[in-house]
Amino acid sequence: MKLILKGHGSIHSRVAMYTLSLCLLLLLSFPLGTEAAEVDLKPGDTIGPQNWEKAKGMVGENFLNRIKAGHTIQIKSSKIYKPLKEYVDATEKYSAKVRLGPDGELLNYVAGQPFPNIDLKGPQVGQKLAWNFFWRWLGDDYKTGGAVKGGKIIRSAIEKDGSERRADLVSYYILPRTRYTLDPKPAIPGYEHIDYMQLRIDSYPRDAAGTTTLEIRYDDPKKADDLYIYIPSIRRIRRASTTQRCQTLAPSEFALDDINSFSGKITDFNYNFLGEKKVLANLSQEHLPFHRKQGDYLPLDEKWEVVDTYVLEITPKDPNYCYPKKVLHLNKMTFDTHWTLIWDKKGDYWKEQFGMFTPVKLTDGREAWSVGDVTIVNVQNGRSTIVTSTRAYNQGYPVSMFSLATLQRIMRGGSVE
Amino acid sequence: MEQMRKKYLSLLGPLLILLTTSHVQAYSIFGDEVENFLKEKVTFGGFIENTTGLAVGPGDRRHFNTANHFDMNRFTILPELNVKFRDDVKLFISWRFVKEPRYNMEARSRRRTVAPAPVEPLNNRFYDEDSFKPWELVWDIVPTDRLSLRLGRQFISWGESDGVRLLDVINPQDLTFSPPAAPNLFSLDETRIPLWGLKALYTVPPGSNTILEFFAMPGYDEAKKRVDDIVGSNDTADGLVKYGRWSSHPETRMPFGRMFTNGLPGRSTIIPSTFRVLPNAGDDWRLGGRILHTIGQLNFGLAYIYTYNPQASDMVFKLIGTSPGPGPTTIARLMLVNDRTSIYGAHFNYPVEVLKATLRGEVAFYPSKPYNISKFPGNAFRAGPDPKYPNGTVEKDTLRYVIGVDRSFFIPALHPDDPFRSFNFSFQLFQNIILDHEDGIHPFSTAEKIKKVSSILTLRVGTGYLGDTVLPDIFLGYDPDGYWTANPAVSYVPPWNEKIKLSLIGAIYGGHNKFKSFGFFDEKDSIFLKMRYQF
Numbered sequence: 038m039k040l041i042l043k044g045h046g047s048i049h050s051r052v053a054m055y056t057l058s059l060c061l062l063l064l065l066s067f068p069l070g071t072e073a074a075e076v077d078l079k080p081g082d083t084i085g086p087q088n089w090e091k092a093k094g095m096v097g098e099n100f101l102n103r104i105k106a107g108h109t110i111q112i113k114s115s116k117i118y119k120p121l122k123e124y125v126d127a128t129e130k131y132s133a134k135v136r137l138g139p140d141g142e143l144l145n146y147v148a149g150q151p152f153p154n155i156d157l158k159g160p161q162v163g164q165k166l167a168w169n170f171f172w173r174w175l176g177d178d179y180k181t182g183g184a185v186k187g188g189k190i191i192r193s194a195i196e197k198d199g200s201e202r203r204a205d206l207v208s209y210y211i212l213p214r215t216r217y218t219l220d221p222k223p224a225i226p227g228y229e230h231i232d233y234m235q236l237r238i239d240s241y242p243r244d245a246a247g248t249t250t251l252e253i254r255y256d257d258p259k260k261a262d263d264l265y266i267y268i269p270s271i272r273r274i275r276r277a278s279t280t281q282r283c284q285t286l287a288p289s290e291f292a293l294d295d296i297n298s299f300s301g302k303i304t305d306f307n308y309n310f311l312g313e314k315k316v317l318a319n320l321s322q323e324h325l326p327f328h329r330k331q332g333d334y335l336p337l338d339e340k341w342e343v344v345d346t347y348v349l350e351i352t353p354k355d356p357n358y359c360y361p362k363k364v365l366h367l368n369k370m371t372f373d374t375h376w377t378l379i380w381d382k383k384g385d386y387w388k389e390q391f392g393m394f395t396p397v398k399l400t401d402g403r404e405a406w407s408v409g410d411v412t413i414v415n416v417q418n419g420r421s422t423i424v425t426s427t428r429a430y431n432q433g434y435p436v437s438m439f440s441l442a443t444l445q446r447i448m449r450g451g452s453v454e
Numbered sequence: 455m456e457q458m459r460k461k462y463l464s465l466l467g468p469l470l471i472l473l474t475t476s477h478v479q480a481y482s483i484f485g486d487e488v489e490n491f492l493k494e495k496v497t498f499g500g501f502i503e504n505t506t507g508l509a510v511g512p513g514d515r516r517h518f519n520t521a522n523h524f525d526m527n528r529f530t531i532l533p534e535l536n537v538k539f540r541d542d543v544k545l546f547i548s549w550r551f552v553k554e555p556r557y558n559m560e561a562r563s564r565r566r567t568v569a570p571a572p573v574e575p576l577n578n579r580f581y582d583e584d585s586f587k588p589w590e591l592v593w594d595i596v597p598t599d600r601l602s603l604r605l606g607r608q609f610i611s612w613g614e615s616d617g618v619r620l621l622d623v624i625n626p627q628d629l630t631f632s633p634p635a636a637p638n639l640f641s642l643d644e645t646r647i648p649l650w651g652l653k654a655l656y657t658v659p660p661g662s663n664t665i666l667e668f669f670a671m672p673g674y675d676e677a678k679k680r681v682d683d684i685v686g687s688n689d690t691a692d693g694l695v696k697y698g699r700w701s702s703h704p705e706t707r708m709p710f711g712r713m714f715t716n717g718l719p720g721r722s723t724i725i726p727s728t729f730r731v732l733p734n735a736g737d738d739w740r741l742g743g744r745i746l747h748t749i750g751q752l753n754f755g756l757a758y759i760y761t762y763n764p765q766a767s768d769m770v771f772k773l774i775g776t777s778p779g780p781g782p783t784t785i786a787r788l789m790l791v792n793d794r795t796s797i798y799g800a801h802f803n804y805p806v807e808v809l810k811a812t813l814r815g816e817v818a819f820y821p822s823k824p825y826n827i828s829k830f831p832g833n834a835f836r837a838g839p840d841p842k843y844p845n846g847t848v849e850k851d852t853l854r855y856v857i858g859v860d861r862s863f864f865i866p867a868l869h870p871d872d873p874f875r876s877f878n879f880s881f882q883l884f885q886n887i888i889l890d891h892e893d894g895i896h897p898f899s900t901a902e903k904i905k906k907v908s909s910i911l912t913l914r915v916g917t918g919y920l921g922d923t924v925l926p927d928i929f930l931g932y933d934p935d936g937y938w939t940a941n942p943a944v945s946y947v948p949p950w951n952e953k954i955k956l957s958l959i960g961a962i963y964g965g966h967n968k969f970k971s972f973g974f975f976d977e978k979d980s981i982f983l984k985m986r987y988q989f
Contacts, residue, residue, distance in 0.1 A: 196921055200950035227659070242952045243499045243534075243988035261751075261807050270641035272611040273622070276753060276803035278812045281862045284876040287922035292874065359864070359874045381873075418871040420921050435599040441746060441753075442655045442665050446594055446602050448546040450497045451536045 085109035097389035113340035116320040123217035163308030173372035176430030181208035183429025197419030199332025205241035234439035247449040258304035267444035283359030298374035311348040318375035322409035326425040500533040511979030550589035614814040638943035717784035754802035811861035837901035858882035902969035937965035
């Protein structure tokens with residue numbers, strides 16, 4: 038296993054030692070952490086090479102290695118978000134009837150959190166947590182990048198040698214069958230069979246600008262997603278197969294299923310609840326994008342907080358899927374993911390992803406939360422990708438915006454709003 | 455005129471500088487309101503590009519014998535501007551400026567290859583584009599959520615094929631500057647000619663994803679000379695050469711007069727006097743409509759296009775008449791016809807989950823499509839006039855279709871640093887079927903028969919290496935009659951600057967003769983270096 042130790046001189050001389058340490062960490066920390074252990078961390082504490090053990094098991098192992106190699110982080114008090122009333126109301130109203138089907142599909146689901154009262158020692162805990170993650174509150178629609186200055190997602194692809202390329206894009210997302218705030222509620226007539234639709238438009242650099250994808254996720258567990266791509270160089274829409282959802286979306290290190298930590302079809306995977314765990318996360322990111330050294334993915338002056346999570350292991354039902362195991366650390370309240378860890382087919386640690394969150398204002402002035410910066414690091418090839426993608430929720434996008442007609446009217450550098 | 459052009463060009467630089475720096479200058483010049491408008495509502499982009507081509511085929515070394523064999527040196531600047539006036543009213547404008555400096559030696563070389571003598575070669579500025587007329591200018595107006603209108607000079611592209619045009623024939627294609635069947639060199643977006651017109655899209659409620667589309671292009675564009683250049687012809691009637699650099703070779707096109715007439719009594723030497731009639735591109739009405747719908751996983755469209763015969767290889771010579779020429783010659787007056795065409799079409803795409811692939815197809819029916827026809831063998835020649843068809847043409851219903859499959863593959867051994875960076879494969883079978891076929895149908899410029907069913911297979915493979923900084927791609931075409939083409943390319947995007955792209959591209963053609971299909975360009979092999987800076 039290769040390690041990423043930027044800013045540290047002799048990588049090779051330490052490989053053997055760290056490999057052994059990492060194997061031990063792998064065994065002892067994330068996968069087997071079944072109880073939320075007490076942690077000796079309080080606001081104001083600093084973690085660095087001198088006391089890196091304090092963060093052991095609370096961050097990804099690559100991140101931990103960077104701390105060992107000299108990176109320091111500060112602990113701050115935890116940011117608590119209140120669940121939104123309409124989501125709580127929908128949960129209370131509809132969750133009692135929700136069941137799991139024989140293939141893990143969701144039955145009788147209308148809106149809200151499907152399984153608010155999970156018995157962590159009960160059956161199919163993993164599957165229930167997965168559905169809670171999938172149907173976490175995401176507003177009725179949102180524009181990813183809408184709350185970033187400039188109104189766009191900023192994506193930086195960082196090479197092992199520190200060189201960087203930027204790309205800008207926007208992404209519009211609508212959940213037509215779980216509407217909490219915007220009319221019609223709880224579903225848009227005619228769209229009850231669709232879980233979500235996503236419209237993604239590249240806007241920079243110029244040659245990519247105008248490339249637009251429309252992705253449709255159906256509630257039918259047997260029906261594959263639809264994915265259409267408008268390609269400006271031929272001015273035509275092409276259909277893409279969504280069955281290769283784990284292919285790298287180069288030049289980023291994300292795969293289609295890595296978007297939002299995990300965007301695979303829930304029924305295509307098996308889930309194993311590994312336990313509860315306290316991790317270090319950031320629920321109130323201070324700078325968007327976070328400050329960092331050019332060519333490196335480490336956030337420099339962001340503080341971290343201790344957050345309670347559920348640890349969920351995901352394994353694909355398809356044996357030919359690209360990777361055999363992914364582990365999510367789900368926030369117990371929001372069900373968003375803080376740390377996502379991926380192993381390759383050889384069992385080697387492969388990718389490490391961490392997402393920071395930030396408070397955002399809804400259109401009615403209430404506070405909600407959104408992902409801020411998401412970082413994914415490929416620990417094997419040394420490349421990393423940072424995406425600044427804060428969302429603007431409940432924008433009232435017409436459902437007709439998510440159609441093939443929209444794909445046909447995108448101009449390079451233009452917008453659909 | 456020359457002076458005016460120079461003035462325009464000298465203004466271009468300062469104009470571009472003004473546009474690119476307008477955000478900074480707006481405050482002091484126009485005030486806050488304009489500055490805010492420019493910041494929030496206006497985006498600016500585009501690219502600067504140089505494409506240099508080097509002839510490597512033996513034919514071009516023979517016929518195009520400049521010392522350095524450069525057959526392209528094309529500078530392009532394409533600025534683009536988006537203006538969002540309101541959520542439902544947007545404007546997009548782009549301009550395309552092209553300069554192709556040519557060498558005197560090259561001009562002399564071209565002149566030597568031109569025959570007969572009164573005909574002049576293409577002038578040295580033929581490929582230049584220095585008009586301030588917008589390349590594209592579209593107003594996007596969205597009166598309701600479900601209706602959108604696009605008004606202005608625009609592109610409309612229908613269909614599912616890649617590198618082959620069946621339904622993607624609404625805008626004509628400019629093949630004067632670009633070699634044929636080389637999508638890795640110039641994309642369709644760069645070779646189509648935009649037309650003024652209106653396009654309307656209406657999404658039928660509620661969630662059925664049914665879309666109605668209609669377009670009307672009244673033909674306000676001036677006719678562009680020789681937009682269908684690849685098969686070329688000397689319009690001897692007006693003394694102007696219509697051969698571009700990618701036209702077929704002189705020896706493949708000279709003696710075609712005998713395919714249409716045996717000549718007047720005692721005058722068996724035929725001198726073809728060819729001319730074309732306008733319209734030949736973009737100067738009269740084109741209309742069309744289609745319906746798009748999705749049933750289950752099947753997405754399909756049904757279309758009708760009322761247009762002009764839009765492709766070079768579809769044109770025909772029509773014998774208009776004969777008259778005595780000097781000495782023992784007959785002048786055959788041949789008109790290159792670009793007929794009105796109705797196209798009935800359909801296209802579909804369907805994801806085949808079991809194969810992890812997408813199937814796509816496209817079909818176009820041309821009723822009464824004109825072809826040239828001759829009698830084989832002719833009187834002392836390979837082909838002569840067919841007495842059944844005095845003007846040398848026949849009309850046949852024609853069916854064309856393409857069926858393709860796209861699939862991504864993982865080949866970890868070829869991608870050690872990213873085993874799941876896919877190889878994208880795209881395979882197509884294209885067939886042209888002439889219903890009620892007759893022996894003797896041939897391309898307008900050569901005596902090579904066209905069979906009842908002719909086919910072309912294409913394969914395209916692309917991937918990315920080193921974080922997509924190195925992007926190899928190859929497009930291959932194969933005609934089972936014995937012709938082939940290869941269009942390999944490798945691009946480099948430096949990891950430290952997403953705005954720069956360098957591409958090395960080959961356009962290679964082959965075949966058992968030079969009279970049909972890709973064989974037309976058998977000696978036109980070239981390699982290109984393309985350097986693009988995006989702004």
